Amino acid sequence: xxxxxxxxxxxxxxxxxxxxxxxxxxxxxxxxxxxxxxxxxxxxxxxxxxxxxxxxxxxxxxxxxxxxxxxxxxxxxxxxxxxxxxxxxxxxxxxxxxxxxxxxxxxxxxxxxxxxxxxxxxxxxxxxxxxxxxxxxxxxxxxxxxxxxxxxxxxxxxxxxxxxxxxxxxxxxxxxxxxxxxxxxxxxxxxxxxxxxxxxxxxxxxxxxxxxxxxxxxxxxxxxxxxxxxxxxxxxxxxxxxxxxxxxxxxxxxxxxxxxxxxxxxxxxxxxxxxxxxxxxxxxxxxxxxxxxxxxxxxxxxxxxxxxxxxxxxxxxxxxxxxxxxxxxxxxxxxxxxxxxxxxxxxxxxxxxxxxxxxxxxxxxxxxxxxxxxxxxxxxxxxxxxxxxxxxxxxxxxxxxxxxxxxxxxxxxxxxxxxxxxxxxxxxxxxxxxxxxxxxxxxxxxxxxxxxxxxxxxxxxxxxxxxxxxxxxxx
Ligand code: GDP
Numbered sequence: 157x158x159x160x161x162x163x164x165x166x167x168x169x170x171x172x173x174x175x176x177x178x179x180x181x182x183x184x185x186x187x188x189x190x191x192x193x194x195x196x197x198x199x200x201x202x203x204x205x206x207x208x209x210x211x212x213x214x215x216x217x218x219x220x221x222x223x224x225x226x227x228x229x230x231x232x233x234x235x236x237x238x239x240x241x242x243x244x245x246x247x248x249x250x251x252x253x254x255x256x257x258x259x260x261x262x263x264x265x266x267x268x269x270x271x272x273x274x275x276x277x278x279x280x281x282x283x284x285x286x287x288x289x290x291x292x293x294x295x296x297x298x299x300x301x302x303x304x305x306x307x308x309x310x311x312x313x314x315x316x317x318x319x320x321x322x323x324x325x326x327x328x329x330x331x332x333x334x335x336x337x338x339x340x341x342x343x344x345x346x347x348x349x350x351x352x353x354x355x356x357x358x359x360x361x362x363x364x365x366x367x368x369x370x371x372x373x374x375x376x377x378x379x380x381x382x383x384x385x386x387x388x389x390x391x392x393x394x395x396x397x398x399x400x401x402x403x404x405x406x407x408x409x410x411x412x413x414x415x416x417x418x419x420x421x422x423x424x425x426x427x428x429x430x431x432x433x434x435x436x437x438x439x440x441x442x443x444x445x446x447x448x449x450x451x452x453x454x455x456x457x458x459x460x461x462x463x464x465x466x467x468x469x470x471x472x473x474x475x476x477x478x479x480x481x482x483x484x485x486x487x488x489x490x491x492x493x494x495x496x497x498x499x500x501x502x503x504x505x506x507x508x509x510x511x512x513x514x515x516x517x518x519x520x521x522x523x524x525x526x527x528x529x530x531x532x533x534x535x536x537x538x539x540x541x542x543x544x545x546x547x548x549x550x551x552x553x554x555x556x557x558x559x560x561x562x563x564x565x566x567x568x569x570x571x572x573x574x575x576x577x578x579x580x581x582x583x584x585x586x587x588x589x590x591x592x593x594x595x596x597x598x599x600x601x602x603x604x605x606x607x608x609x610x611x612x613x614x615x616x617x618x619x620x621x622x623x624x625x626x627x628x629x630x631x
Contacts, residue, residue: 163189164284165261167254168244177249179257181281182238182289187230189264189281190243193217193257194228202243206232215245217260224253238289239296302330302569302610332380336576337607339373344600347593363587366596370584377577381570393435393442394551397469399497400479401490402449405507408534409479410434410447413544439548446473475550476502477543482531483511486520494527501550504529505543510536572610579603 163183169176181190191203196213208231214223229244236242245257261281285291287304294304346361398406414434432447448466470476476499480490494502504521506513510533521529528546532539583599 163281164288165258165281166284166289167258168289169249175249177247177254179245179247179254179261180284180289181243181245181261182236182240182284182292183281184241186243186281187232187241189261190228190245192264193260194226195223202228202230207235208232215247215257215260217256219260220256222256224248224257234296237298238292239298240292300330302333305569332376333607333610336373336376336573337604339369339376340600340604340607343369343373344597344604347597347600351593351597363590367584367587370580370587374577374580374584377573377580381573381577393444394474394547395446395472396443396475396477396547397446397448397473398477398479399448399466399470399493400505401481401487404479404481405534406479407432407447409477409505409507409532409540409543410445412534412537412540413445438544441548441551443475443547470497470499473499474501475499475547477505478502478527479505479507480517480521481508482506482513482518483508484517485514486517491520494524502527503543503546503550506531507534509533509538569610572606575606576603579606 163181163186165179165181165186168178168180187203191201193215194202194211194213195216196202196211198211198213200211202209202211208229211228211230212226213228214225216223224247226245226247229246231237231242231244233240233242247253247257262283264281290299290304290307293299294301299307343366347366350361398410400406410432414436434445434447436443436445446469448469449462476497478494478497494504504524504527506518506521506529509531521527528550530539530543530546532543534540579599579602583596583603586596586599
């Protein structure tokens with residue numbers, strides 16, 4: 157007889173010693189299984205109750221002859237995360253205790269031990285695969301695929317700021333996708349109506365109107381892709397960018413802060429040619445620090461490419477560290493560049509404080525009210541702790557608005573949204589070439605299907621595998 161019942165169990169808290177741990181079960185018969193071991197303090201049968209309820213009591217493990225105090229949380233289908241019956245067993249986080257409960261639950265579901273169900277199939281509980289609870293929530297219509305991915309990010313969030321970012325993504329992606337999908341569907345419906353009723357005397361959608369709607373969609377997509385640089389970042393940290401004139405000590409500071417020699421340091425101007433990144437963690441906050449080549453005003457091809465990269469990395473920066481060489485005089489263009497940076501979180505780093513300081517320059521920097529100023533020496537390490545503290549307090553005082561970073565897509569979502577953008581470009585092209593509305597409607601439908609891949613309305617096994625394989629067991 158095949159074991160077709162699919163009740164799952166997992167320890168849903170991180171492994172190791174902790175004051176509390178949760179064992180989670182989901183499936184058709186999980187309440188019945190748990191009931192076999194559970195002695196309620198109020199002598200209540202947990203199978204009796206509908207909806208959501210908590211119980212206190214103990215798990216009676218006959219083989220080990222022990223009673224383990226637990227709280228049970230029972231959520232009956234469909235009012236649970238997976239939309240199946242879910243039981244959470246909350247108990248002490250002792251690994252041996254958890255193992256005993258876990259084994260007892262798995263045993264109760266083993267084929268030789270279990271009772272055939274009403275339809276003759278055997279009852280089985282198996283260990284959940286990574287992300288299986290969330291996968292079921294998706295398959296049973298509780299959440300869409302984009303939301304499932306955001307759940308993954310929330311689970312992985314290591315700090316409050318990352319958590320806030322993950323939550324804001326959850327909202328942002330859903331709203332954005334609804335907007336794009338809604339726009340495409342509305343346009344498609346209008347074009348299809350124009351085709352269907354072309355022989356009737358009603359106002360049909362004009363090519364100009366189709367074009368303006370497509371352009372507006374294209375702009376929305378472009379803006380969201382431009383704002384979205386998260387997939388370039390190893391961990392979603394606070395994006396912190398070093399900028400300034402060459403030779404001011406950016407790479408030396410970058411190396412000191414990231415604790416290793418990643419960037420090449422040299423007294424030759426323009427040694428750093430590329431944008432380097434490093435992730436560091438202070439006070440529980442992850443910072444993704446970027447060292448740029450600095451501002452170059454030369455006109456040759458390489459210098460303008462470097463300038464463009466430096467300016468690009470400024471666009472998405474949460475914090476800008478503007479480095480001055482405190483030992484040399486003020487340069488007008490340097491100050492102009494500083495003032496042109498639109499970020500609210502610019503910290504002036506007056507570096508080379510170990511050398512005799514240029515008094516006029518220091519005075520001018522300290523006079524600039526809009527910026528915090530910190531004096532450092534990458535050579536001696538002086539002031540680096542003050543700089544770190546300033547970065548941390550910039551985040552904690554909420555002047556870094558993590559939620560303002562727009563919608564940030566996962567790599568999968570980004571690939572899909574870029575495909576949608578390609579279709580929109582193709583549609584505009586078709587329109588200019590006066591290709592028939594029928595073909596335009598077909599391409600629009602194709603774009604709608606592509607968008608649906610993000611939310612999971614069109615979900616192939618490949619997509620599901622890609623999303624859920626990144627989860628940990630128990631989520
Ligand atoms: P970048 O072009 O802005 O990245 O500057 P680098 O980090 O490559 O440094 C340029 C030169 O300044 C190198 O010779 C460094 O050793 C030197 N330098 C950097 N920081 C300091 C500092 O705080 N004090 C002193 N005395 N020299 C420094």
